Amino acid sequence: MNSVNDDKHPNKKAIAANEERFRALVNATSDIVYIMSADWREMKQLEGRNFLADTNEPLTDWISKYIHPLDQDQVRTAIDDAKRENKVFQLEHRVLRADGSIGWILSRAVPIFDDNGNVREWFGAASDITETKRAEEALKLAKEITEQQKRVYETIANSTPDLMYVFDLQYNFIYANEALLTMWGKSWDNAIGKGLLENGYEPWHAEMHQREIDHVRTTKTAIRGEVSFPHALLGKRVYDYIFTPVLNDAGEVEAVAGTTRDITDIKQNEQRKNDFIGMVSHELKTPLTSLTAYLQLMEKSEPAKHDPMTKRILEQSIKQSRRMTNMINGFLNLARLESGKMFIEKGPFDFATFLQEIAEETRMLYTQHRFIFPDIAPVIINGDMGKLAQVINNLLGNAVKYSNIGSQITTSATIEGDQLKISVSDEGTGIPQEEISKLFDRFYRGQNNNLIAGFGIGLYVCREIIEGHGGKIWVEQSTDQGSTFCFTLPV
The missing domain is CATH 3.30.450.20 (PAS domain)
Structure with a gap:
């Protein structure tokens, strides 16, 4: 009998020693250590280590004190599974922390058996995984938001x-x-x-x-x-x-x-529009040219020479017919530009002689303004005389429209390197700074130009013609004292 007890005694000591080492390891590596009764009804001991509140005495209401209400049923189910098979209890769940906040733990408890193989108690340890769970929740939320945004973007992209x-x-x-x-x-x-x-x-x-x-x-x-x-x-x-x-x-x-x-439909509509504008403009131009010719013949007739009123009426009629001709030419050029059918036919010519001809025509057409044109030495330009004349006439016409009667309009021409610079300055109302960058856009008209006739295509066509010659066109300055438009041409 004694020999049997002596045989068992060393085993008990070894088991106790191993158990002590296990408890020491758990204590050293865990945030929480606890001991539960065999049936889990009583928490015998809990070292919460400031994460959970320590127990000063055994607790039977430990679930309601420590476990978050939403996870209590889950904890009970996991306990029942562990008890049924005497296996390790393991679960991630929420807890009520010592400071009153909600935390997360990963809890594990192992059964401790007596000499007869029955569970004597459960020894448990838990780790604080609150930050990990928060990161997981944040990642999950971010993923849900990303998926939602993806669905929104795909809906937009696919619709x-x-x-x-x-x-x-x-x-x-x-x-x-x-x-x-x-x-x-x-x-x-x-x-x-x-x-x-x-x-x-x-x-x-x-x-x-x-x-x-x-x-x-x-x-x-x-x-x-x-x-x-x-x-x-x-x-x-x-x-x-x-x-x-x-x-x-x-x-x-x-x-x-x-x-x-x-943009196929837009292109087709633009082409139809340009074809229509070109057709109508061309049809209008023919009778208008004949009308202008008849008016000029009448102006030279004897009744016109002897009747000041008749002469004045004919002069104004010719002026308006020329203005309408310029407007129709603008539409024709716009239609040709947009359909790619406007060709610049360059040839050499003397710009000084060319400018002198424009000066004579301008003074005859606009009699209520003072015009100054420069006397320049002959300079040969390789360009399209007709289209360049249209540019200068447009700038002069705009200067007349936006200037008071009797004011001065000055045209200058200077050689700067290999470029000929032409400027047209007026004493008009000026252009607001915020509008200058838009002046050469198609169909753009200034905010204060509602009382002045026009369609906003003249400067757009001018820009296309000058750039087609390899030059540039811009507004050099504009104040309430007047504006200066400039363009350059290669010499």
Whole structure:
């Protein structure tokens, strides 16, 4: 009998020693240590270590004191599972912290057995995982928000008729909206990850876009263009597109986003409009030319010479018919510009003689203003005399319109390097600074010009003519004392 007890005694000591070492390890590595009764009804001991409130005596209401109400049922279920199979209890759940706030713990408890193999108690340890859970919740929320934004963006991208897409830096499509997939007649799986050629672009078209993608990547700036492309269902269409750089956190281009709009109908409508304007203007010009000729004949007739009233009426009629002719010429030039049919026919001519002819015509046409024209030495210009005359006449006509009767309008011409600079200055009302940058836009008219006739195409046509000659046109200065318009021509 004694020998048996002596045999068992060392085992008890070894078990006790191992248990003590285990408890020491748990105490050293855990934020919370606790001991539960075999049936888990009583918490015998709890070292909360400022995370949870310590127990000063055994507790039977420990669930309501420590466990968050929303997780109490989950804790009970996990306890029942552990008790049923005498296995390790393990659970992540919320707790009521010592400071009254809500925290998270990862709790584990192992069964401690007596000599008969029955559970004597449960020894548990828990780690504070509050920050980890908060990070997980924040990540989950961010993911939900991201998914929501993605759904919103995809809804927008897929509901627009515009084509939206993204290239990687190897010219492959990494995104395409439904409109673009429909235009290609392809599915997402068949198109994404593929290059331009694989998605049906002709070689010249693919090479052009590849150069543009390289340009965007190098300059980090957007680029815009216009191109024709066959639609799978609608045939050949005209598209306006823009490529924009997508920058990463380091400010480097990591992709190129594109948006393309079908402007075929707009182009066709513009062409119809230009054809109509050109046709009507041409038809109006013929009878107006005849009318002007008849008025000039009448002006030279004997009744006109002897009757001041008749002479004055004829002079004003001729002036207005010329003004209408200039307006019609403006519309014709606009129609030709937009249809690509306005040609600049250059030839050498002496600008000094040319300007003298304009001076004589201007003084005859506008008798109520004082005009000063320069006497310049002969200088040869290679240009279209008719169209350059239209530019100068337009600037002079505008100076007349925006100047008081009797005021002075000065034209000057100087050689600056290899450029001839022509200026037209008036003593008119001036132009607000915020409007100067818009003056040469098509159909733009100043905010204070409602009482002055015009369609806002004269300066636009002037700019196209001067740029077609390799020159520039601009407003040099403008105050309430008058304005100065300038343009240059290569000598």
